[in-house]
Amino acid sequence: MQISSAIFDCSAPDLEACPDESLPEFAFIGRSNVGKSSLLNFLAGQDGLARVSPTPGFTKLINFFTINRAWRLVDLPGYGFAEGAKRESMRFNQAVSHYLKHRTNLCLVFALIDSALAPQEMDLAFVEWLAGNAVPFVLVFTKTDKEAPATVQANIAAFMENISAWFERPPATFTCSANLGQGRPELLGVIAEAMSAIQAEAKPTATSTENQTTAARQVKPTRKSRPDLHRPW
Ligand SMILES: Nc1nc2c(ncn2[C@@H]2O[C@H](COP(=O)(O)OP(=O)(O)O)[C@@H](O)[C@H]2O)c(=O)[nH]1
Ligand SMILES: [Mg+2]
Numbered sequence: 001m002q003i004s005s006a007i008f009d010c011s012a013p014d015l016e017a018c019p020d021e022s023l024p025e026f027a028f029i030g031r032s033n034v035g036k037s038s039l040l041n042f043l044a045g046q047d048g049l050a051r052v053s054p055t056p057g058f059t060k061l062i063n064f065f066t067i068n069r070a071w072r073l074v075d076l077p078g079y080g081f082a083e084g085a086k087r088e089s090m091r092f093n094q095a096v097s098h099y100l101k102h103r104t105n106l107c108l109v110f111a112l113i114d115s116a117l118a119p120q121e122m123d124l125a126f127v128e129w130l131a132g133n134a135v136p137f138v139l140v141f142t143k144t145d146k147e148a149p150a151t152v153q154a155n156i157a158a159f160m161e162n163i164s165a166w167f168e169r170p171p172a173t174f175t176c177s178a179n180l181g182q183g184r185p186e187l188l189g190v191i192a193e194a195m196s197a198i199q200a201e202a203k204p205t206a207t208s209t210e211n212q213t214t215a216a217r218q219v220k221p222t223r224k225s226r227p228d229l230h231r232p233w
Helices: 036-044 086-102 121-132 149-166 184-202 208-219
Strands: 006-012 025-030 062-067 071-075 106-114 137-142 167-169 173-175
Touching (some): 036 062, 036 071, 036 137, 086 106, 106 121, 137 149, 149 167, 149 173, 173 184
Parallel strands (some): 025 071, 025 106, 106 137, 137 173
Antiparallel strands (some): 062 071
16 A cells, blocks of 8 residues: 555544544554554654654644545554553543544554563553454554564464453454564555455445455454453553
8 A cells, every 4th residue: 555645634632522533544552652653654654743752651642644635543642651640641541442432433443562572461451441342453563673583472472372362363463663664564454455345335336245344354353252341441
């Protein structure tokens, strides 16, 4: 997929302030500092689009970027930085929770996990929450350049093992490194596939309905049963 334009749209503190629901949205979420803004810039092919911060918790609003005038990338506030600013982070986390549960044009969530770290409780709890709320998502393991490949693979395997009980079919997984420029075609491919499915759905024909069902199934992990929810917010 070619990116011909990437334009900052707006920032919203809550669901009510989000732009109209006319374009499909692909949202990035993960713990603060996991590399959401870096990945968004990397996918959009524009360095300064989303702000990259060395300070965790810097992005506190929901940021919308319109790509190719056809769909949006959404940079969601990071979770897990309650320290010192508890009330404020709760408010923004509630906005994120509302966005994930009620945004009708939300097509797919990219749940980012730091591949340099062993499974973190907060990330596991968040994936459980996504599963419990039937939010369509894929996992993206970021910063694969930070540790040796064997460590990265071990961290990913441990994470998948930890979440395996919640799914009949595990969520799709991707790896990326914004620093090394790795993972872009695969992630843009997921978006392109989802966009084709949406377009096929808008103009149903005998075969497109079947294609849509297949594509939707590919990105939506199937749940075993509703798990106990340990909500990060
Ligand atoms: N080694 C490495 N560092 C990265 C990568 N992506 C982002 N970072 C760094 O991680 C920090 C947080 O990045 P940012 O994109 O602001 O994370 P966000 O808080 O999730 O939006 C910054 O210092 C980035 O330079 C990556 O692929 N590899
Ligand atoms: Mg950010």
